[in-house]
Amino acid sequence: MAAASGIPPTPSAHNVSQLLPKLYDADSDFRYMALSDLRNMLNIAPSQFIAHDFTLCAKTIDGLLHTLNDTNGDVQNMAIQCLGPFVNKVPESIICPLFDKISTMQTENVIDNSIPALALRTIVISLPRPVAGIPKSKSIQEAYNAVSKVLIPRLIGYMVFPPSASLGLPAPPKGMLRADIENGTDSNAIDVLMRYQSASAPCSRLQRWKRCRKLSWRSSMTTALDQE
Secondary structure, X not given: OOOOOOOOOOOOHHHHHHHHHHHHOOOHHHXXXXXXXXXXXXXXXXXXXXXXXXXXXXXXXXXXXXXXXXXXXXXXXXXXXXXXXXXXXXOHHHHHHHHHHHHOOOOOOOOOOOXXXXXXXXXXXXXXXXXXOOOOOHHHHHHHHHHHHHHHHHHHOOOOOOOOHHHOOOOOOOOHHHHHHHHOOOOHHHHHHHHHHHHHOOOXXXXXXXXXXXXXXXXXXXXXXXXX
8 A cells, every 4th residue: 555645744743633534544555644634744843733632642542453453454553553653742641541541442343362462563663662760751651651540550460459359330340460361362462561571670670670581471370360
């Protein structure tokens, strides 16, 4: 598929808004070209060009989630390519709900069930990274908080404050690692964890995971499931 041309030299929020309806077009070529234009805009736009438009950010996330669940592989891959520049143009408060939505997205309509993990990995390696010996910036700290509070619990299936049964709330979704084991698929979720470990080692809680690398994730998780 060929990407469309004509990207403005200084993209605006309005330009992004005009692209979003095309992500839902019935023609996969139009969806692909719209995503290609969106990626190019995000790559060349000023860092704050949509940071103050929360409504547009939310609509963009909805469009990216829709195309991540596309039946066309090229469209899915282009949607993943949009995520890296997107997370560096949005306010830090958007990262937590983005992690949550991608980690719980349903992929029953697609052939490749690894799409959520690939999308999460793209986000993780694109987030601001800490540098040893240099104080953490606000953006780095917010990125770390999002990974610690949302992404890691979703990967391993651990809830710090499980919902009370008396409230009638649904049970939390199972972790992505457990789902991979139950489905007999390769665990791309582990790769997401290791990517974050390598990118954020200076300040990450995942330092403790280094001591567990010699353990077999698959055997330990399988044992835990068998005991339930």
